[in-house]
Amino acid sequence: MNIAWKEMKKNKVKFMILGSIIFLVSFLTFIISGLANGLSQDNAALIKDLPEGQFYMNADANEKYNLSRIDVDLQAELLEEQKDATAFSIQMGFVNDKEDKQHSVAFATSTDSELFASVGPGEIVLDRSLEKDGIKVGDILTNNQFSGEFKVIGFADKQKYSHAPVAFINMINYQEIYRVLEMQTIFIPGQEETLDNASLQAFSNKEFLDAIPSYSAEQMSLNMIVWFLVVISGMLFAIFFYMMNVQKIGLYGILKALGVKTSRLFSMMWYQMVVITVIALGLSVALSQGFAMIAPEGMPFSLTVDTTIQLSIVFLVIGFIGATLSGLQIKKVEPLQAIQQGEV
Numbered sequence: 001m002n003i004a005w006k007e008m009k010k011n012k013v014k015f016m017i018l019g020s021i022i023f024l025v026s027f028l029t030f031i032i033s034g035l036a037n038g039l040s041q042d043n044a045a046l047i048k049d050l051p052e053g054q055f056y057m058n059a060d061a062n063e064k065y066n067l068s069r070i071d072v073d074l075q076a077e078l079l080e081e082q083k084d085a086t087a088f089s090i091q092m093g094f095v096n097d098k099e100d101k102q103h104s105v106a107f108a109t110s111t112d113s114e115l116f117a118s119v120g121p122g123e124i125v126l127d128r129s130l131e132k133d134g135i136k137v138g139d140i141l142t143n144n145q146f147s148g149e150f151k152v153i154g155f156a157d158k159q160k161y162s163h164a165p166v167a168f169i170n171m172i173n174y175q176e177i178y179r180v181l182e183m184q185t186i187f188i189p190g191q192e193e194t195l196d197n198a199s200l201q202a203f204s205n206k207e208f209l210d211a212i213p214s215y216s217a218e219q220m221s222l223n224m225i226v227w228f229l230v231v232i233s234g235m236l237f238a239i240f241f242y243m244m245n246v247q248k249i250g251l252y253g254i255l256k257a258l259g260v261k262t263s264r265l266f267s268m269m270w271y272q273m274v275v276i277t278v279i280a281l282g283l284s285v286a287l288s289q290g291f292a293m294i295a296p297e298g299m300p301f302s303l304t305v306d307t308t309i310q311l312s313i314v315f316l317v318i319g320f321i322g323a324t325l326s327g328l329q330i331k332k333v334e335p336l337q338a339i340q341q342g343e344v
Contacts, residue, residue: 005271008272008275014244015272015276018236018237018240018276019276019279019280020280021236022233022236022237022276022277022280022281022315022319023280023281023283023284025229025232025233025236026233026280026281026284026311026315027283027284027287027288028229029226029229029230029233029284029311029315030284030285030288030303030308030311031288031291032222032225032226032229033222033226033303033307033311034288034291034292034301034302034303034307035222035299035300035301036219036222036223036226037301037302037303037304037307038299038300038301038302039163039218039219039222039300040215040219040302041158041160041300041302042160042163042300043160043161043162043163043212043214043215043218044160044161044162044209044212044215045158045159045160045161046090046106046108046159046160046161046166047161047205047208047209047212048205048209049158049159050115050187050189050205051115051189051190052189052190052204052205053187053188053189053190053191053205054187054188054191054192054194054195054202054203054204055185055186055187055202055203055204055205055207055208056070056078056185056186056187056188056195056197056200056201056202056203057070057184057185057200057201057203057211058070058199058200058201059198059199059200059201060199061201063201063203063211064211065090065184065185065208065211065212066091066184068184068185069180069182069183069184070087070182070183070184070185070186070200071182071199072181072182074197074199074200075087075182075183075186078186078188078195079111079186082188082191084188084189084190085186085187085188085189086110086111086112086113086115086116086186086187087110087111087183087185087186087187088108088109088110088111088113088116088183088184088185088187089108089109089110089174089178089183089184089185090106090107090108090161090166090184091106091107091174091178092104092105092106092107092162092164093105093106093107093143093145093167093177094143095124095141095142095143095150095167096141096142096143096144097133097134097135097139097141098139098140098141101133103130103133103135103165104164104165105126105127105130105164105165105166105167106160106161106162106164106165106166106167107166107167107169107174107177107178108161108166108167108168108169109168109169109170109171109173109174109183110171110183111171111183115187115189116168117154117156117159117168119153119168119169119170120170121170121172121173122148122149122150122151122170122173123150123151123153123169123170124141124150124151124152124153124167124168124169125152125153125154125155125156125167125168126152126154126155126156126165126166126167126168127155127156127157127158127159127160127165127166127167128155128156128157128158129160129165130155130165131155135152136152137152137153137154137155138151138152139151139152140152143177145176145177145178146173146176146177147176148173150169150173156168161212162212162214171183185208186200226311230311230314230315230318231318233315233318233319233322234318234319234321234322235322236322237273237318237319237322237323237326238322238323238325238326239326240326241269241273241322241323241326242326245269245326245330262330262331265330266324266330269323269330270320270323270324272323273319273320273323274316274319276319277315277316277319278316281312281315281316285308285312288303288308289303289308
């Protein structure tokens with residue numbers, strides 16, 4: 001490794017250029033990944049925070065959550081059989097505050113369950129983000145489709161749906177607003193085996209998230225950008241080390257003539273790759289975590305430690321693969337031919 005380190009000090013400009021490129025690519029990847037996670041929470045925190053289980057929608061809804069309607073008798077039967085089950089519905093709407101200012105919300109209601117906020121008729125629990133709009137506990141809110149009024153009895157933390165704050169209301173009030181008696185979904189937490197019912201279609205947590213309009217399209221686009229950047233970093237490693245290896249054909253020939261094994265030459269290259277990647281990742285991780293602290297309050301940014309570790313490992317693996325592929329020519333180096341080529 002001493003030779004590899006000496007080469008890095010001698011050609012520090014070349015290695016600094018590669019390191020700076022890897023730093024910029026990885027930093028951008030961490031930022032976009034943080035935005036993807038933040039948007040994911042902002043789009044479906046209400047569903048993502050639920051425990052693992054099975055969601056059931058009407059089989060005729062074509063996997064469209066908004067089109068699902070569970071038969072009232074079937075719902076009562078399932079809730080009787082499955083004690084932990086809950087039926088819930090979510091629809092976009094709005095509320096007017098005391099100054100008649102309109103606020104977009106996602107109305108959510110459910111049968112009795114610890115998984116959702118419990119509210120009585122005429123009561124409402126809002127996502128805490130609406131506090132910034134001046135709404136306080138005790139305020140009276142209205143809705144043009146509701147004959148009564150809503151009294152704010154509390155706030156819930158990080159309860160979003162389709163990028164809108166969730167408003168938990170009583171099932172009776174929900175039915176009046178949307179002129180519907182059926183609930184959209186039945187959720188059974190902890191269930192692994194699906195129910196055998198032809199009128200229902202089962203979804204895992206991930207599958208149900210994909211049934212939410214815009215969620216899968218939004219996440220797919222952002223994740224494609226993340227992985228595209230990861231692939232670019234691997235290509236950069238391959239190109240850089242390929243060019244470096246071409247320039248060092250003569251050196252490799254001399255080292256092989258002196259008895260240095262090919263595996264040792266690969267180890268030198270891997271050592272350089274690891275040093276560059278670790279330094280670049282260290283800087284990009286520090287700056288991306290710093291960005292999470294200074295990001296604007298309204299920006300949906302969430303870069304967890306697990307995501308950071310996973311992406312860092314991916315970058316190291318991609319860098320290893322890229323460097324290894326570029327170094328395959330080292331195996332083909334013949335000492336005498338390489339020395340002569342280096343002398344030309």
